[in-house]
Amino acid sequence: MGTPKEEEKKPEQSNTVAFLLIIIMIGLFLLLIGEYDKQPEDANVYIQAGHEGRVFGKTGSVSQYGREMDWNVTVANEATRVLRNAGVSVIRAAADHKRKSNVQLAISIHFDGSKRVCRAGASVGFSRSSNRSAVRAWKRLYSPIFPFRWMRDNFSKNLSRYYNYYYTNASDAELVLELGEISCPEQARWLKPRLRKLGRLVAYFAAQRIGASGVAKPRF
Ligand SMILES: [Zn+2]
Structure with missing residues (x-):
């Protein structure tokens, strides 16, 4: 009596196996699509808005x-708008874009915060010595405009070992631009009404670096 019962179960089992196989195939298909989606992107410039899109961490x-x-x-939006208007291709990335890109210049925008207010200021982060010419160019441009203190280059690991350097492959440079300290009242009051203008300055800087014309230097 035992044997027929087992045989009765067999069609059910093969249905289950077939179902599982279909699920596995759909999973593999989705994985393949996901991988295809993660092929490197190419553009002239990569602009990331720091922290954008995160709800925790x-x-x-x-x-x-x-x-x-x-x-x-x-x-980041203003810089992107101005560059695209000038015919420059831009990858506009949020914090966790997590896709490799080949560009000429990669810029991540940040403002610093400090528990001891006004101990920070503007600074630049980068990973390779080949980035130094772009670092100097940015500081030459922003120093006469930003009327507050500068921190030394790569003063924190968040700057020298910025996680997103892994994703950007830039022929000119990949930089983290800390534009000032949001927690310092003097700096914040100066920065806040100038955010879009700062975007235009970043666009001008990027255009200069990659040799694109048609981006005017904003007046401060
Ligand atoms: Zn930040």
């Missing part, structure tokens, strides 16, 4: 003057 600094994430987005 490193979501950026906050002060009574605003959220760093929002400021980063404002600057």
